[in-house]
Amino acid sequence: xxxxxxxxxxxxxxxxxxxxxxxxxxxxxxxxxxxxxxxxxxxxxxxxxxxxxxxxxxxxxxxxxxxxxxxxxxxxxxxxxxxxxxxxxxxxxxxxxxxxxxxxxxxxxxxxxxx
Amino acid sequence: xxxxxxxxxxxxxxxxxxxxxxxxxxxxxxxxxxxxxxxxxxxxxxxxxxxxxxxxxxxxxxxxxxxxxxxxxxxxxxxxxxxxxxxxxxxxxxxxxxxxxxxxxxxxxxxxxxxxx
Numbered sequence: 001x002x003x004x005x006x007x008x009x010x011x012x013x014x015x016x017x018x019x020x021x022x023x024x025x026x027x028x029x030x031x032x033x034x035x036x037x038x039x040x041x042x043x044x045x046x047x048x049x050x051x052x053x054x055x056x057x058x059x060x061x062x063x064x065x066x067x068x069x070x071x072x073x074x075x076x077x078x079x080x081x082x083x084x085x086x087x088x089x090x091x092x093x094x095x096x097x098x099x100x101x102x103x104x105x106x107x108x109x110x111x112x113x114x115x
Numbered sequence: 116x117x118x119x120x121x122x123x124x125x126x127x128x129x130x131x132x133x134x135x136x137x138x139x140x141x142x143x144x145x146x147x148x149x150x151x152x153x154x155x156x157x158x159x160x161x162x163x164x165x166x167x168x169x170x171x172x173x174x175x176x177x178x179x180x181x182x183x184x185x186x187x188x189x190x191x192x193x194x195x196x197x198x199x200x201x202x203x204x205x206x207x208x209x210x211x212x213x214x215x216x217x218x219x220x221x222x223x224x225x226x227x228x229x230x231x232x
Contacts (some may be wrong), residue, residue: 031218042119043206043222056219088158094218104220106152106160 003027006091006107014115015081021110023074023091029105031096032074034066037088037109049074050096081114088112117142119209121223128197129231136192136226138207144168149183149190150208150220160206166190197230204228 004025013019025032034046048056049068063085065077074091091107118141128134140149147168152160164174166183174181178195194201207223 033219040224042224043220045219045221048219090158090160092160096218103162103165104150104160104218105162108157108159111158 004093004105004107006110010111012113018079021076021089023107025072025093029093029095030071031094033092034076035090083114086112086114117209117221119207119221119223121207121226123226125227127229131196133195134197136205138190140188140209144211148210151192152206154204199230199232202230
């Protein structure tokens, strides 16, 4: 496989459930990101991992918990979500400290619906 | 703070018409990068172009062209002879030019482009 793969593509969960979103990149990149895309809102950066360390947490509620076990995998653990958390969650990767190869690759996203 | 504004929320044109998507940005960085991404119905954001702040040359790639003007802080995108397959949401984005760490893209609100047959 190539590129950035996100699973599942669609997820419906109740407010008391616990679920996880998975992102995997096969590009050898060393930075990974979670973005949230809600209807009629700009893409919002949630978390940034660089060399497996979290370097950014944009005031995201604690019901979202990221995990980056290695440079190829990124998870977003979800628990006790609210209906307003329903959105498209996009994962991206990039190669940092490399000015000749600067660009983001996005996955297809997970469409999350909280009921 | 960095900001990207895409004032056109939705545009609808008939196939073969030319269409321009506007993007205006704000930044205090002297070095920065501008991007355009396409988001088809499948969801993923597809990279179209990156420009750095020191290169104001316009770029053409097939039916796509980009006009970067630092004087007006704009980075507009034109599709010539539009096709139905161009229908998508298009995002303009901005990133600082500091390569000492992970980069963060700031996106505009997106413009939904519909090309009608």
